[in-house]
Amino acid sequence: MKPQGRLMPKITPETSHFWQGCKEGKLRLQRCDACAHTYFPPRPFCPVCAHDRVSVVVASGRARLYSYAISHIPAPGLEPPFAVAVVTLDEGPRMMTNITGCPQEPGFLALDMPLRVTFLDLSDEVALPLFTPEGAA
Amino acid sequence: MTKALLAVVGAAETTQMGTIPNLSQIGLQADAALNACRDAGITPQQVDGLALAGGNPVDLAQYLGMAPAWVDGTPVGGCSFLMHVRHAAAAIRAGYCQTVLVVHGESGRSRIGKPPPPFTPDPTSLAGQFEAPFGGIVPPTMFTVPVLRYLHTHGLTPAALAEVVVAQRRWAALNPRAKFKEQLTVDQVLADRPxxxxxxxxxxxxxxxxxGALVLVSPERARDFPGRPVFVIGTGEATETGMISQMVDFTTSRAFRASGRAAFDQAGISHSDVDHLMIYDAFAHLPLYGLEDLGFCAPGEAAGYIAAGHTSPGGRLPVNTNGGGIAYMHSGMYGMYVMQECVRQMRGIAPAQVPGARVSVAHGVGGMFGAAATLVFTNEG
Incomplete structure (x- = not known):
């Protein structure tokens, strides 16, 4: 039997700019034209002030490790142990991700460590934004 | 304390607990509902309000032979049943119905009449797009994610989580129906399987x-029923996020704080009035967040409070006296059992009875820090 891949996102109209950006190697966020709040996940209005004029902005790709748990339970396309991580982007929003390019052990996963985005190509439509320790190859 | 909002005049769990291979999910719901009705001295046909999560109240009403004038199917996860009690208080006050059954039954282990795991999120949902691809799929890999930030912020180690298990196993040992009664040390908990x-x-x-199920009526009708009534005097509910990654601050639950504050304010009680506390614990960090977010401990101090024995048998604030979700039972949506233990304590019939307890607080979580509901019970009416 073919090994099962990761659970794949199914892109919706409100999120297509984000996933298209990932395929182009860009991490796209949205920023409110009225109050300048930068946010994620995508939606066509500001979650702080409800303004409906928002712009797509490209994030720096820099982030810090906010928290994680190291799963010893198998998940589709992921071999345990693997860290289910949440990072804080330099622009402010947080996102769930995996940390790649380092052992999945607490000693290598220090909270607040600097990270940068990297993209894992999965299909013609989807590349997942993962993060790797700053300075790693 | 303020005037009672509701009276609990019937309360019961399913006849069996643990592994129940001879009943489907709707069968468990009916068993609980019939047991609670018998406790109240009535039949389901005399009940005109029905609340259920983990199924459609329409199906259960038909199965029980009821024709309700009011239904509530609010499904926010394990604390739904606490919210149902709050909603029932409003419905009874508004005159929409007179007598409400709040029902839970779940074939969480045998999975008879319940979709099989794993439950993967809808791939078009935000969680399906932005969490599931990274392995954030099941509660053990989602609900746990905030905790390292909590421990780091307060200079704590995983021993803080182990202390919760040690304390609650002491209560479980006193409860014949608890699943895990074996006593453990902090080191044993930490050395167990990751x-x-x-x-x-x-x-x-x-x-x-x-x-489990509850029968609820207005406080004025409490004396029409055979048992010792338990009164609800405070209620709260709140939501935060369906995505654990979007929780505002990983060290504290906004929903816990808002729900707890609403319930305490409505009840007109302070923390020193509380004799008994139940905090929904699908995982060992929830009593830490609960004690702090409800205001019983300052941020970062709950683990030390538990380690000092204050929540254990004989302590000043008995917490999770049935053993909790981690040691008593957990069908998937555990909130009903939190309330059942509060009612037992207020009736004075709990297996590990807190002597002289007068005020009991139930606090529930829904989803992964997604929602919260809080109830204040008392046996003084």
């Missing part, structure tokens, strides 16, 4: 079969 580091197996709830 599930999602820093969580080991005893820090995570089991999956079991079971159910």
């Amino acid at each position: 599930i999602a580091w820093p969580f080991t197996l005893p820090m995570c709830c089991p999956q079991t079969d079971g159910g």
Whole structure:
């Protein structure tokens, strides 16, 4: 039997700019034209002030490790142990991700460590934004 | 304390608990509902309000032979049943119905009449797009994610989580129906099988079969029923996020704080009035967040409070006296059992009875820090 891949996102109209950006190697966020709040996940209005004029902005790709748990339970396309991580982007929003390019052990996963985005190509439509320790190859 | 909002005049769990291979999910719901009605001295046909999560109240009403004038199917996860009690208080006050059954039954272990796991999120949902691809799929790999930030912020270690297990196993040992009664040390808990580091197996709830139900009426009608009534004097509910990654601050639950504050304010009580506390614990960090977010402990101090024995048998604030979700049972939506233990304590019939307890607080979580509901019970009416 073919090994099962990761659970794949199914892109919706409100999120297509984000996933298209990932395929182009860009991490796209949205920023409110009225109050300048930068946010994620995508939606066509500001979650702080409800303004409906928002712009797509490209994030720096820099982030810090906010928290994680190291799963010893198998998940589709992921071999345990693997860290289910949440990072804080330099622009402010947080996102769930995996940390790649380092052992999945607490000693290598220090909270607040600097990270940068990297993209894992999965299909013609989807590349997942993962993060790797700053300075790693 | 303020005037009672509701009276609990019937309360019961399913006849069996744990592994129940001879009943489907709707059968567990009916068993719990019939047991609670018998406790109240009535039949379901005399009940005109029905609330259920983990199924459609329409199906259960038909199965029980009821024709309700009011239904509530609010499904926000394990604390739904606490919210149903709050909603029932409003419905009874508004005159929409007179007598409400709040029902839970779940074939969490045997999975009869319930979709099989794993439950993967809708791939078009935000969680399906932005969490599931990274392995954030099941509660042990989602609910646990905030905890390292909590421990780091307060200079704590995973021993803080182990202390919760040690304390609650002491209560479980006193409860004949508890699943895990074996006493453990902090070191034993930490050395057990890792599930999602820093969580080991005893820090995570089991999956079991079971159910429970409550019969609720206005306080004025409490004396029409045979048992000792228990009154609801405060209620709160709140939501935060369906995505654990979007929780505002990983060290504190906004929903816990808002729900708890609403319930305490409505009840007109302070923390020193509380004799008994139940905090929904699918995982061992929830009593830490609960004690702090409800205001019983300052941020970062709950683990020390538990380690000092204050929540254990004989302590000043008995917490999770049935053993909790991690040691008593956990069918999937555990909130009903939190309320059942509060009612037993207020009736004076709990297996590990807190002597002289007058005020009991139930606090529930829904989803992964997604929602919260809080109820204040008393036996003084």
